[in-house]
Amino acid sequence: MNKLRIIVLCTCLFMLIIGSTYAVWTIVSTQESNNDIMSSCFKVSYQEQNLISLQNTYPITDEEGKQLTPYEVTITNHCNNYTKYNVNIDILNGTDLDTKFVKIQMNNNPPILLSDLEEVEPTTANAIKSYYLATGYLEAEENSKKTYKIRIWLDEKVTLEDHVEGKKIQSKIVITNAYIEEKKDVLVTFDASGGVSPVENKTYSVGATYEDLPIPTKEGYTFLGWNGKNMFDEKTILMAIENAKYENGYYVFSSSKAQRKYPSNSNGVPLTFKENTQYTYSVKGHINRTEGSDNSLKFYFKYVDDDKTRYFDLRSAQEVLLKITSIQGKTIQKQYFSYNDAGIAYIKYIQVEEGDIATEYEPYILRFDTKVTQTQDHTLKAIWKET
Numbered sequence: 001m002n003k004l005r006i007i008v009l010c011t012c013l014f015m016l017i018i019g020s021t022y023a024v025w026t027i028v029s030t031q032e033s034n035n036d037i038m039s040s041c042f043k044v045s046y047q048e049q050n051l052i053s054l055q056n057t058y059p060i061t062d063e064e065g066k067q068l069t070p071y072e073v074t075i076t077n078h079c080n081n082y083t084k085y086n087v088n089i090d091i092l093n094g095t096d097l098d099t100k101f102v103k104i105q106m107n108n109n110p111p112i113l114l115s116d117l118e119e120v121e122p123t124t125a126n127a128i129k130s131y132y133l134a135t136g137y138l139e140a141e142e143n144s145k146k147t148y149k150i151r152i153w154l155d156e157k158v159t160l161e162d163h164v165e166g167k168k169i170q171s172k173i174v175i176t177n178a179y180i181e182e183k184k185d186v187l188v189t190f191d192a193s194g195g196v197s198p199v200e201n202k203t204y205s206v207g208a209t210y211e212d213l214p215i216p217t218k219e220g221y222t223f224l225g226w227n228g229k230n231m232f233d234e235k236t237i238l239m240a241i242e243n244a245k246y247e248n249g250y251y252v253f254s255s256s257k258a259q260r261k262y263p264s265n266s267n268g269v270p271l272t273f274k275e276n277t278q279y280t281y282s283v284k285g286h287i288n289r290t291e292g293s294d295n296s297l298k299f300y301f302k303y304v305d306d307d308k309t310r311y312f313d314l315r316s317a318q319e320v321l322l323k324i325t326s327i328q329g330k331t332i333q334k335q336y337f338s339y340n341d342a343g344i345a346y347i348k349y350i351q352v353e354e355g356d357i358a359t360e361y362e363p364y365i366l367r368f369d370t371k372v373t374q375t376q377d378h379t380l381k382a383i384w385k386e387t
Contacts, residue, residue, distance in 0.1 A: 059158040062111050065103055070149035075175060077138035077145065082183055084207070087134040087148065088120055088174045090127035097167035099131075101158050105151040106133060107212050109368035110225060113155065117369055123174045130174070132369055134209045137183050183207070187377040190226070192216040193233075195382055204372045211368060213380075221384040225365030231279075231381070232352040237269050249348065250285065255297040256342035264300065264309075268334030271352065275304075275331045277376070278356045281312075281324045285347040289317040295343030299324075304331040311338070314345060325356045354378060 077083045091099065098115070105111035117131035124130075138144045150173075158164055188210075189201045195218030204210060213226055234251060238244055241261045244253035262269050273279065281299065289295050296315040303310075303326075312324045326332055354374060365383060 059154045059156045061156045062103065065111060065151055065153040066105060066108075068151045068153060070151050072147055072149050073173060073175075074145055074147045075136075075138065076143060077141075078143065080140050082140045083138040084183070085136055085138065086132070086176045087136075088123065088130050088132055088176070089114070089117075090122050090124040090130045090172045090174050092124065092170040092172065093126045093128050095128065095169045095171070097164060097169040099169065101155055101162060101164055102169060103153050103155045106368040107149050108215070109211070109213060111151070112367055114152075123176065124172050127172070133173075134211065134369060135371060136208045136211065137205045184375060186372065186374065188372075189377070189379045190214055190216070191379050191381045192218070193382040193384060194218055195221065195223070195384065197382070206372050206375050208372055209368060210366050210370050210372060213366065213368075216382050218382075218384055220387060222387050224383040224385055225367075226380040227365065227383050230351045230353065231271055231379075232269075232350045233381075234347070234350055238347060238350075251345075251347040253345055253347075254342055255287065255295070255337070255339035255345050258297060258337040258345070259339055262336045264302075264336050264338065266336065268302075268336035271335060273332040273334075274354070274376075276329055277331070277354060278328050279326045279332060280353050280356060281322070281326075282349075282351040282353075283314060283322045283347065284319065284349050285314060285345060286316050286319045287314055287343045287345045289315075289343070290341070293343070294340040296340045297343070297345045298338040298340070300336050300338055301326060302333045302336070303327065304333045306330065313340075315340075319346075319348070328356070 073087075075085055100113055100115040102114040103111045104114050104117075114131060117133065120130050120132045122128070122130040134148070136146055138146060154164070184206045185203050186206060187201055188204050190197045190199060190213075195216040197214050197216040199214040202212075202214075210226075216223055235246075238251040238253060239246065241253045242257045244251060244257075246252070283299070287295050287297055294315070296313045298311045298313040300309050300311040310327075312322060314320070314322065354376065366380065
């Protein structure tokens with residue numbers, strides 16, 4: 001097996017060296033407006049030359065890719081006005097290498113496939129497509145600047161069967177900017193979920209991208225990324241219920257034992273709710289139904305300075321998706337469980353988000369192209385995989 005693998009890698013290396021010239025990358029700047037102040041305030045510079053050349057290469061691992069010498073792009077504001085900018089990649093006519101084979105890393109953020117980026121409208125006349133990389137702000141002071149370090153490489157999963165030899169990708173990094181009068185900053189706190197983060201919090205601008213996210217460490221675990229949506233740690237909260245188990249994609253537990261673990265006379269589930277902030281609960285699952293019984297799992301909410309308790313319940317034998325938003329202007333003190341008649345609950349997921357909009361559930365991990373959409377201070381939670 002090892003001998004066969006060596007032969008395949010050497011063959012792939014030979015064919016890429018002989019037949020490939022990958023990725024001629026250049027940089028241009030464009031304007032989104034005819035505003036003369038913008039054009040005089042905005043400057044883009046690059047190291048030595050305007051080419052990122054990926055040639056005579058072969059597939060490498062992400063760890064090897066991260067060690068490559070980066071290509072640097074610096075954007076400078078020469079005026080005393082806030083400047084908002086976007087960074088895109090225009091893929092040019094003549095490209096015949098599929099972008100799904102190319103990995104890209106911005107600064108020290110986790111690398112992703114070029115094809116996984118959001119497609120946007122191309123700027124360059126001969127571009128066949130364009131991908132969004134980042135949005136940022138330059139401070140309202142002369143010579144404020146931002147530098148991006150970009151690394152690209154062939155994904156390690158590329159094989160001879162992908163027929164990439166002799167193919168190329170040509171593109172331009174396009175910087176666009178638009179003058180704005182003010183911006184809103186929010187404080188983002190990093191909850192390392194039992195690990196240690198080198199940075200406890202950081203200020204980001206609403207509408208910009210989450211750049212330079214810290215990389216925490218936790219003994220015995222591999223860091224997967226930061227979760228920006230779900231406050232409800234299903235594994236920690238639900239698996240703490242007596243006899244709870246996870247099977248076939250469901251958390252399975254008794255509603256009576258859920259109440260026993262998180263009753264009304266306790267602090268409820270381990271969630272911290274901000275003052276005067278709305279939250280949206282999304283619950284997907286079902287509960288076994290016994291004829292003549294009212295089997296249910298109730299989600300109770302206790303608000304500060306409110307004698308009343310409010311709830312919604314899971315009582316369907318068929319899988320359902322429930323979405324409930326807390327009362328605007330009120331502060332949730334705690335959330336706990338109850339039931340009418342005990343039953344076995346099958347929970348696909350429970351998602352708790354700040355705000356009044358329920359987003360589509362996924363194991364959500366922020367990327368370098370993820371924009372800051374929350375207009376309030378918020379917390380990101382580390383996602384770990386046990387090694």
